[in-house]
Amino acid sequence: MSTDHTSTHPDSPLHGRGAGSETINLAAIRQEYTKGGLKEGDLPDNPLSLFNRWLHEAIDAQVEEPTAMLVGTVSPEGRPSTRTVLLKDLHDGKFIFYTNYESRKGSHLAKNPYISLSFVWHALERQVHIEGISSKVPAGESDAYFHQRPYKSRIGARISPQSRPLKSRMQLIRSFVAEAARWVGREVERPVHWGGYAVTPERIEFWQGRANRLHDRFLYTLQADGSWRKERLAP
Ligand SMILES: Cc1cc2nc3c(=O)[nH]c(=O)nc-3n(C[C@H](O)[C@H](O)[C@H](O)COP(=O)(O)O)c2cc1C
Numbered sequence: 001m002s003t004d005h006t007s008t009h010p011d012s013p014l015h016g017r018g019a020g021s022e023t024i025n026l027a028a029i030r031q032e033y034t035k036g037g038l039k040e041g042d043l044p045d046n047p048l049s050l051f052n053r054w055l056h057e058a059i060d061a062q063v064e065e066p067t068a069m070l071v072g073t074v075s076p077e078g079r080p081s082t083r084t085v086l087l088k089d090l091h092d093g094k095f096i097f098y099t100n101y102e103s104r105k106g107s108h109l110a111k112n113p114y115i116s117l118s119f120v121w122h123a124l125e126r127q128v129h130i131e132g133i134s135s136k137v138p139a140g141e142s143d144a145y146f147h148q149r150p151y152k153s154r155i156g157a158r159i160s161p162q163s164r165p166l167k168s169r170m171q172l173i174r175s176f177v178a179e180a181a182r183w184v185g186r187e188v189e190r191p192v193h194w195g196g197y198a199v200t201p202e203r204i205e206f207w208q209g210r211a212n213r214l215h216d217r218f219l220y221t222l223q224a225d226g227s228w229r230k231e232r233l234a235p
Protein backbone atom coordinates (compact mmCIF):
# COMPACT_ATOMS: atom_id res chain seq x y z
CA MET A 1 0.00 0.00 0.00
CA SER A 2 1.28 3.44 -0.88
CA THR A 3 2.30 5.67 1.99
CA ASP A 4 2.64 8.69 -0.26
CA HIS A 5 -0.13 10.96 1.02
CA THR A 6 0.49 13.53 -1.70
CA SER A 7 -0.94 11.33 -4.47
CA THR A 8 -4.46 9.97 -5.01
CA HIS A 9 -5.79 7.12 -7.13
CA PRO A 10 -6.57 8.38 -10.67
CA ASP A 11 -10.23 7.25 -10.27
CA SER A 12 -10.65 9.12 -6.98
CA PRO A 13 -12.74 12.32 -7.07
CA LEU A 14 -9.89 13.87 -5.12
CA HIS A 15 -7.45 13.25 -7.94
CA GLY A 16 -6.15 16.53 -9.27
CA ARG A 17 -6.96 17.72 -12.75
CA GLY A 18 -4.15 18.16 -15.19
CA ALA A 19 -1.22 19.06 -13.05
CA GLY A 20 0.05 15.52 -12.41
CA SER A 21 -0.51 12.63 -10.05
CA GLU A 22 0.99 14.45 -7.08
CA THR A 23 -1.85 17.00 -6.89
CA ILE A 24 -5.03 16.60 -4.86
CA ASN A 25 -8.26 18.21 -5.97
CA LEU A 26 -8.99 20.14 -2.77
CA ALA A 27 -12.18 21.59 -4.26
CA ALA A 28 -13.69 18.08 -4.22
CA ILE A 29 -13.33 17.79 -0.42
CA ARG A 30 -16.80 18.77 0.65
CA GLN A 31 -19.06 17.76 3.47
CA GLU A 32 -22.66 18.55 4.36
CA TYR A 33 -23.18 19.74 7.93
CA THR A 34 -26.29 18.14 9.36
CA LYS A 35 -25.54 17.35 13.00
CA GLY A 36 -27.58 20.06 14.65
CA GLY A 37 -29.13 23.47 14.70
CA LEU A 38 -29.28 26.46 16.96
CA LYS A 39 -32.65 28.15 17.52
CA GLU A 40 -33.12 31.72 18.65
CA GLY A 41 -35.42 30.51 21.42
CA ASP A 42 -32.70 28.25 22.85
CA LEU A 43 -30.21 31.07 23.33
CA PRO A 44 -29.58 32.00 26.98
CA ASP A 45 -29.16 35.68 27.91
CA ASN A 46 -25.54 35.03 28.91
CA PRO A 47 -23.30 33.55 26.19
CA LEU A 48 -20.98 32.04 28.81
CA SER A 49 -23.65 29.52 29.74
CA LEU A 50 -24.05 28.47 26.08
CA PHE A 51 -20.25 28.28 25.75
CA ASN A 52 -20.09 26.09 28.85
CA ARG A 53 -22.77 23.79 27.43
CA TRP A 54 -20.96 23.47 24.08
CA LEU A 55 -17.61 22.86 25.77
CA HIS A 56 -19.11 20.11 27.93
CA GLU A 57 -20.78 18.57 24.89
CA ALA A 58 -17.39 18.57 23.09
CA ILE A 59 -15.78 16.88 26.11
CA ASP A 60 -18.61 14.33 26.36
CA ALA A 61 -18.31 13.61 22.61
CA GLN A 62 -14.62 12.86 23.23
CA VAL A 63 -13.44 15.19 20.49
CA GLU A 64 -9.67 15.53 20.37
CA GLU A 65 -8.28 18.37 22.47
CA PRO A 66 -11.71 19.86 23.31
CA THR A 67 -10.09 22.78 25.16
CA ALA A 68 -7.73 23.72 22.29
CA MET A 69 -8.30 27.22 20.94
CA LEU A 70 -6.62 29.36 18.36
CA VAL A 71 -5.36 32.55 19.98
CA GLY A 72 -5.06 35.61 17.74
CA THR A 73 -2.87 38.57 18.67
CA VAL A 74 -1.71 41.63 16.76
CA SER A 75 1.90 42.81 16.54
CA PRO A 76 2.90 46.42 17.19
CA GLU A 77 3.12 46.75 13.38
CA GLY A 78 -0.56 45.72 13.11
CA ARG A 79 0.11 42.23 11.78
CA PRO A 80 -2.13 39.43 13.09
CA SER A 81 -0.81 36.02 14.13
CA THR A 82 -2.36 32.91 15.64
CA ARG A 83 -1.31 29.83 17.58
CA THR A 84 -3.10 27.04 19.50
CA VAL A 85 -3.22 27.07 23.30
CA LEU A 86 -5.31 25.19 25.84
CA LEU A 87 -8.12 26.76 27.82
CA LYS A 88 -7.30 25.99 31.45
CA ASP A 89 -10.09 27.69 33.36
CA LEU A 90 -13.26 29.67 32.89
CA HIS A 91 -14.30 31.78 35.84
CA ASP A 92 -16.00 35.12 36.51
CA GLY A 93 -16.87 35.23 32.82
CA LYS A 94 -13.17 35.09 31.82
CA PHE A 95 -11.27 32.60 29.69
CA ILE A 96 -7.88 31.62 31.21
CA PHE A 97 -4.81 30.22 29.46
CA TYR A 98 -1.16 29.87 30.45
CA THR A 99 1.97 30.67 28.50
CA ASN A 100 5.36 32.36 28.51
CA TYR A 101 4.95 36.13 29.02
CA GLU A 102 8.13 36.69 26.96
CA SER A 103 6.90 34.64 23.98
CA ARG A 104 5.86 36.25 20.71
CA LYS A 105 2.20 36.32 21.79
CA GLY A 106 3.27 37.74 25.19
CA SER A 107 5.18 40.56 23.54
CA HIS A 108 2.16 41.34 21.35
CA LEU A 109 -0.23 41.37 24.32
CA ALA A 110 2.10 43.64 26.31
CA LYS A 111 1.61 46.33 23.63
CA ASN A 112 -1.94 45.52 22.53
CA PRO A 113 -4.15 43.52 24.92
CA TYR A 114 -6.91 42.89 22.35
CA ILE A 115 -7.16 39.20 21.57
CA SER A 116 -9.29 36.61 19.80
CA LEU A 117 -9.95 32.99 20.78
CA SER A 118 -11.41 30.44 18.37
CA PHE A 119 -12.66 26.97 19.22
CA VAL A 120 -13.46 24.54 16.41
CA TRP A 121 -15.14 21.26 17.26
CA HIS A 122 -15.29 19.61 13.85
CA ALA A 123 -17.00 16.43 15.08
CA LEU A 124 -19.93 18.57 16.26
CA GLU A 125 -19.80 20.95 13.28
CA ARG A 126 -19.43 23.86 15.69
CA GLN A 127 -17.16 26.81 16.17
CA VAL A 128 -17.08 29.68 18.65
CA HIS A 129 -15.21 32.94 18.07
CA ILE A 130 -14.47 35.17 21.02
CA GLU A 131 -12.99 38.66 20.93
CA GLY A 132 -12.02 40.62 23.99
CA ILE A 133 -9.29 42.09 26.10
CA SER A 134 -6.58 40.23 27.96
CA SER A 135 -4.82 40.88 31.24
CA LYS A 136 -2.34 38.86 33.28
CA VAL A 137 -4.00 36.77 36.01
CA PRO A 138 -2.93 37.55 39.60
CA ALA A 139 0.41 35.92 40.51
CA GLY A 140 -1.24 33.71 43.15
CA GLU A 141 -3.60 32.23 40.53
CA SER A 142 -0.66 31.45 38.19
CA ASP A 143 1.21 29.90 41.14
CA ALA A 144 -1.76 27.69 42.00
CA TYR A 145 -2.04 26.39 38.43
CA PHE A 146 1.75 26.03 38.01
CA HIS A 147 1.93 23.79 41.08
CA GLN A 148 -0.72 21.47 39.63
CA ARG A 149 1.42 20.86 36.52
CA PRO A 150 3.56 17.73 36.24
CA TYR A 151 7.13 18.17 37.54
CA LYS A 152 8.73 17.97 34.09
CA SER A 153 6.33 20.54 32.61
CA ARG A 154 7.28 22.89 35.45
CA ILE A 155 10.98 22.43 34.68
CA GLY A 156 10.26 22.92 30.96
CA ALA A 157 8.41 26.19 31.63
CA ARG A 158 11.40 27.47 33.58
CA ILE A 159 14.01 26.76 30.91
CA SER A 160 12.26 27.26 27.55
CA PRO A 161 12.89 30.72 26.04
CA GLN A 162 9.63 30.26 24.14
CA SER A 163 9.53 31.72 20.61
CA ARG A 164 13.23 32.65 20.55
CA PRO A 165 15.80 30.93 18.31
CA LEU A 166 17.58 27.84 19.67
CA LYS A 167 20.98 26.65 18.43
CA SER A 168 19.96 23.00 18.75
CA ARG A 169 17.64 20.62 20.54
CA MET A 170 20.66 19.57 22.60
CA GLN A 171 20.85 23.12 24.04
CA LEU A 172 17.27 22.69 25.29
CA ILE A 173 17.90 19.25 26.76
CA ARG A 174 21.07 20.40 28.55
CA SER A 175 19.17 23.30 30.13
CA PHE A 176 16.36 20.94 31.13
CA VAL A 177 18.68 18.44 32.80
CA ALA A 178 20.65 21.15 34.61
CA GLU A 179 17.46 22.84 35.84
CA ALA A 180 15.93 19.53 36.96
CA ALA A 181 19.09 18.85 39.04
CA ARG A 182 18.77 22.26 40.76
CA TRP A 183 15.29 21.45 42.05
CA VAL A 184 15.77 17.91 43.33
CA GLY A 185 13.90 17.54 46.59
CA ARG A 186 12.43 21.07 46.39
CA GLU A 187 9.14 22.50 45.18
CA VAL A 188 9.77 23.90 41.67
CA GLU A 189 8.95 27.63 41.69
CA ARG A 190 7.01 29.35 38.96
CA PRO A 191 9.32 31.60 36.96
CA VAL A 192 8.15 35.22 36.63
CA HIS A 193 8.19 34.90 32.83
CA TRP A 194 5.42 32.29 32.88
CA GLY A 195 1.77 32.69 33.88
CA GLY A 196 -1.83 33.11 32.89
CA TYR A 197 -3.86 35.52 30.84
CA ALA A 198 -7.53 36.14 31.51
CA VAL A 199 -9.62 37.14 28.53
CA THR A 200 -12.72 39.25 29.20
CA PRO A 201 -15.01 38.71 26.20
CA GLU A 202 -16.78 41.58 24.42
CA ARG A 203 -18.06 39.63 21.43
CA ILE A 204 -18.90 35.92 21.20
CA GLU A 205 -20.15 34.23 18.05
CA PHE A 206 -21.61 30.71 17.95
CA TRP A 207 -21.63 28.83 14.65
CA GLN A 208 -23.46 25.59 14.01
CA GLY A 209 -23.07 24.01 10.59
CA ARG A 210 -26.32 23.34 8.68
CA ALA A 211 -27.26 21.75 5.37
CA ASN A 212 -26.69 23.63 2.10
CA ARG A 213 -24.25 26.01 3.83
CA LEU A 214 -27.23 27.73 5.51
CA HIS A 215 -25.47 27.66 8.86
CA ASP A 216 -26.77 29.11 12.12
CA ARG A 217 -24.69 32.02 13.43
CA PHE A 218 -25.53 33.99 16.54
CA LEU A 219 -23.53 36.95 17.75
CA TYR A 220 -23.55 38.21 21.35
CA THR A 221 -22.16 41.72 21.88
CA LEU A 222 -21.48 43.11 25.35
CA GLN A 223 -23.45 46.29 26.11
CA ALA A 224 -22.43 49.24 28.29
CA ASP A 225 -24.83 48.08 31.07
CA GLY A 226 -23.21 44.61 31.18
CA SER A 227 -26.02 42.83 29.33
CA TRP A 228 -25.52 41.02 26.01
CA ARG A 229 -27.21 41.87 22.72
CA LYS A 230 -28.07 38.82 20.62
CA GLU A 231 -28.49 38.76 16.85
CA ARG A 232 -28.54 36.21 14.07
CA LEU A 233 -25.90 36.68 11.38
CA ALA A 234 -26.03 35.52 7.78
CA PRO A 235 -23.88 32.47 7.18
C1 LIG B 1 -2.76 21.32 21.02
C2 LIG B 1 -1.76 22.39 21.40
C3 LIG B 1 -1.83 22.96 22.65
C4 LIG B 1 -0.94 23.96 23.02
N1 LIG B 1 -1.08 24.55 24.26
C5 LIG B 1 -0.26 25.58 24.60
C6 LIG B 1 -0.47 26.28 25.82
O1 LIG B 1 -1.41 26.00 26.60
N2 LIG B 1 0.38 27.29 26.12
C7 LIG B 1 1.40 27.66 25.27
O2 LIG B 1 2.15 28.59 25.60
N3 LIG B 1 1.60 27.04 24.10
C8 LIG B 1 0.79 26.01 23.73
N4 LIG B 1 0.97 25.37 22.52
C9 LIG B 1 2.08 25.84 21.64
C10 LIG B 1 1.63 27.11 20.92
O3 LIG B 1 0.78 26.77 19.82
C11 LIG B 1 2.81 27.96 20.39
O4 LIG B 1 3.68 27.19 19.61
C12 LIG B 1 3.62 28.60 21.52
O5 LIG B 1 2.78 29.08 22.57
C13 LIG B 1 4.45 29.76 21.00
O6 LIG B 1 3.63 30.70 20.36
P1 LIG B 1 4.11 32.19 20.01
O7 LIG B 1 5.53 32.08 19.48
O8 LIG B 1 3.16 32.68 18.98
O9 LIG B 1 4.07 33.01 21.28
C14 LIG B 1 0.08 24.38 22.12
C15 LIG B 1 0.13 23.82 20.84
C16 LIG B 1 -0.79 22.84 20.49
C17 LIG B 1 -0.72 22.27 19.08
